[in-house]
Amino acid sequence: RKEVEQDPGPFNVPEGATVAFNCTYSNSASQSFFWYRQDCRKEPKLLMSVYSSGNEDGRFTAQLNRASQYISLLIRDSKLSDSATYLCAAEPRSYQLTFGKGTKLSVIP
Amino acid sequence: EAGVVQSPRYKIIEKKQPVAFWCNPISGHNTLYWYLQNLGQGPELLIRYENEEAVDDSQLPKDRFSAERLKGVDSTLKIQPAELGDSAVYLCASSDRGGRGYNEQFFGPGTRLTVL
Numbered sequence: 321r322k323e324v325e326q327d328p329g330p331f332n333v334p335e336g337a338t339v340a341f342n343c344t345y346s347n348s349a350s351q352s353f354f355w356y357r358q359d360c361r362k363e364p365k366l367l368m369s370v371y372s373s374g375n376e377d378g379r380f381t382a383q384l385n386r387a388s389q390y391i392s393l394l395i396r397d398s399k400l401s402d403s404a405t406y407l408c409a410a411e412p413r414s415y416q417l418t419f420g421k422g423t424k425l426s427v428i429p
Numbered sequence: 430e431a432g433v434v435q436s437p438r439y440k441i442i443e444k445k446q447p448v449a450f451w452c453n454p455i456s457g458h459n460t461l462y463w464y465l466q467n468l469g470q471g472p473e474l475l476i477r478y479e480n481e482e483a484v485d486d487s488q489l490p491k492d493r494f495s496a497e498r499l500k501g502v503d504s505t506l507k508i509q510p511a512e513l514g515d516s517a518v519y520l521c522a523s524s525d526r527g528g529r530g531y532n533e534q535f536f537g538p539g540t541r542l543t544v545l
Binding site for chain 2: 324328352354361362363364365366369407409411414415416417419420421422
């Protein structure tokens with residue numbers, strides 16, 4: 321089992337829709353989690369950090385479920401500009417991130 | 430504030446040739462990472478530096494890959510000789526160990542390597 325797993329998608333959603341991605345992790349020692357956004361042929365950009373139960377930033381909400389070992393990312397009121405690949409990362413050891421393969425989102429007009 | 434700087438952005442070489450990538454982290458960030466990213470995959474760690482010390486190089490293929498961060502600021506990653514399977518994007522990231530978001534990593538634009 322891979323350390324961090326994500327549904328690769330693609331998730332095709334209409335503008336204005338709410339979409340959620342899940343990310344599961346295998347190492348229960350992981351303390352911190354991150355969501356990165358990666359546009360095509362660009363570098364990953366940090367979207368949200370999750371250190372406790374969750375985090376919210378505008379239309380984006382991340383939630384952590386330690387019992388089931390998954391984190392989710394919820395995007396409300398999707399915009400065309402939200403189209404990207406969303407990478408989940410866990411920190412199983414201090415200062416070391418393990419990334420999932422990413423989930424591709426396409427927001428359709 | 431300037432972000433992580435990497436050069437070159439693109440590199441095309443023939444197999445068995447050497448290649449080097451350069452990275453300058455965000456000012457004040459003492460932790461520097463080199464990652465490899467293949468198409469459709471997430472970044473995979475190659476090596477992590479704390480200042481000038483390589484503290485985690487367990488995933489670095491040491492027969493052909495080497496890295497240095499002599500003064501604890503910028504870093505160079507080298508491949509010699511390159512193989513076809515080394516074609517990928519090489520990403521550099523940095524974080525501020527003493528900062529509030531101490532393990533938040535910020536990535537440079539990457540170097541896209543093509544080995545022919």
